[in-house]
Amino acid sequence: MSDIAVRVENLSKRYRIGGPQARYKTLRESLVDMAAAPARRLRRLGQPSPDNETIWALKDVSFEVEHGEVLGIIGRNGSGKTTLLKLLSRITEPTEGYAEIKGRVGSLLEVGTGFHPELTGRENIYLNGAILGMKRAEIDQKFDEIVAFSEIEKFLDTPVKRYSSGMYVRLAFAVAAHLEPEILLVDEVLAVGDAAFQKKCLGKMGDVAKEGRTVLFVSHNQKAISDLCDWAVRLENGQVADQGASADVVRRYLEEQLGTEAVSAGHTTVVPDPSKPMRLRALTVLDHQGRQAGEVEMGQAFRVRIEYDVNRPTTSAHVICFFHTTDGVNVFGSGDADCSPERLGERKVGRYIAEFEVPPFILGAGGYSISVNLSIPFREYLDRHDSVLYFTVRDTSSMRRHSYRQRRPGILGFDLPWTYVNNEPVQHDQ
């Protein structure tokens, strides 16, 4: 028996837009259509069917997911991600193609599907559970867990229409999180609730993935995709535009969004602007061998080179680089005056080239961006470039890769030696 959990072959879905069936129509329109149809069909004879009335939301998408794999699906709005999940969830039928799913499927296109505002939290847990495909006995069994996860014990017997939106979402996610299918299809459900709850949800998703369940995960959260998923598929106009290891797909996607080939080369330039007293010219990442590089090794130091112009003599200015993860977490910042306060004095007009070194084992594997601020601290920004350069930190250490299929998650990449306090294992006291 093959180990394929989800097999998708040339799956396609066509929607009509602006055509006769675009919106629900009235009977009268339909009758008029019917009367006019023969004439129209005659006129159209021999002409190809009008393509402008239909749109392929999904076209010839094929891939296979093995049992226990976590597949991320990314792409712009309207690229067909949700259509794909809707087809696999059997909400709507494909126009062409074929898909096969082996195992119990649970799909979460949103949380709280079917919640009824008039019903209490308790009642909605049962209703929502049943809608998601849980058996009553299963809900009974997990009821306490769901309530604990949602943190709404006190309001269990209050109609959910009296809930705050945060409580509503927590309850909804709690039910969804306790669905235990073999294959889980998830769409953007993490984009709900406050930051703390989002973390909790991501954690829960991570648990699901670790339990060896098969997951198809659509998200805009690129960090979540590269952290949780083994590999990813990027859809573009309903077609598979890219697939591969999730971190790579995310990085290539970001590069494309920026539209700069310079990104992968580890170098970017900025158009000069003499009207500003100080102006960034170029930013470069140099690997441990001093080569311009879009990818650096986690176990090696790398350098960042900043070139900037001073167009008017400026005092008290500071040049700072910030490192962000691809989903926007600020990891650290470093400024040219941090260790040399004398640099806050006057800068003469001219071109400056500065470098600093990031030691090995600081940044964990993953994608990062660098933002540059030229500013007078606490007074004004002279020049500011957010996420002007992207680069990737690679982890080739066999040990860390050993425990994770792609890479070990985590922003920081310390390499910490462990010591054991005892050389011989201590015997259990029986």
Place this chain on the structure above:
Amino acid sequence: MAEAAIEKTSTIVIRPSRGWVSLDLRDLWRYRELLYFLTWRDIKVRYKQTILGAAWAILQPFFTMIVFSVFFGRLAKVPSDGIPYPIFAYCALLPWSYFAGALDRASNSLVGSSHLITKVYFPRLAIPISAVLAGLVDFGVAFVVLLGMMVYYGFAPTTAALTLPFFLLLAVATALAVGLWLSALNVQYRDVRYTIPFLTQFWLFATPIAYPSSLVPERWRAWYGLNPMAGVAEGFRWALLGKQPPGPLLAVSIIVVVLLLIGGLYYFRRMEKTFADIV
């Protein structure tokens, strides 16, 4: 989802379907718990935030009965086959209000559940079926009033009363059969929503509720059964009030309902794949 509850390694095949599809009632059976919860939800929610609550289930047929008794029974002197007019009318109004309510809710059920249809898979048949079943609670409440009236007018139930569940089933089947057609049509043509009030109004007068079917000439009476609610109304009166049995009229009603129901199920299943796209 539920497949695995039956067997662990079931395979779901997703491919375009063409034309008429099988009813796949097995799938519906797997989702029977959902059917239960949807019905339960409809019942629970019905009278939330009302003062009179379940009394609404009684008020509607009861006041219609009073109006009918005054205008048709007292003023127009419509015959009632020797049965006191109020109980004569109420006995038929009871299944009728169930039917009219169930039909209305079933027809609007799919459009009203668009948020479910576009977000999660389950056999869509569960939606109109639960809408039809939820009305039975109201029927039960209103039935108690009928029992009270039977005591008041001195009608002792006979063995014929045992057939009552059958006539109720006939009313449920009629509501479901018509509801399946209309709910599926309503997804595509919202005209249906505006048609239903007229439809039920005309249908009410085409059904022997305010008058007995004996007003219809003998040789046409069997054809009167083409309106299945005629069979239901006369059946209720026969079962509880001891009129003569409905006879061939009932047979025609049953045939009509069975045909409508099978047709409705297949039509519904055929249209089902388009629901999520056009609702």
